[in-house]
Amino acid sequence: MSSTPPPLPPPSPPPPIENVFPQNSNRVKLGTLFDNILISDNPEYAKKLAEETWGKQNDAEKAAFDEAEKKREEEGSKNEPAANSDQQELWNC
DSSP, rough: OOOOOOOOOOOOOOOOOOOSSTGGGSSOTTTOOOOOOOSSHHHHHHHHHHTTTTHHHHHHHHHHHHHHHHHHHHHTTTTSSSHHHHHHHHOOO
């Protein structure tokens, strides 16, 4: 008689997820889109990649945002509320 092998034990659960972006999700405006999202278990690689990509784009994106806000203010849209302070805080990260 042939015996069947014992059943395999269940797989171990994955490690907990840490450092999920955005940490301050209550500050993100409805309709905000995110790009350049990285999922990795290597913090050193993530920091290096962030410096090579996001670090280079951040200054240009902030300048474009500031220019758009300045233009909006110059056009006399005083009736509309100014830029959301929470949105400004995101640029100051």
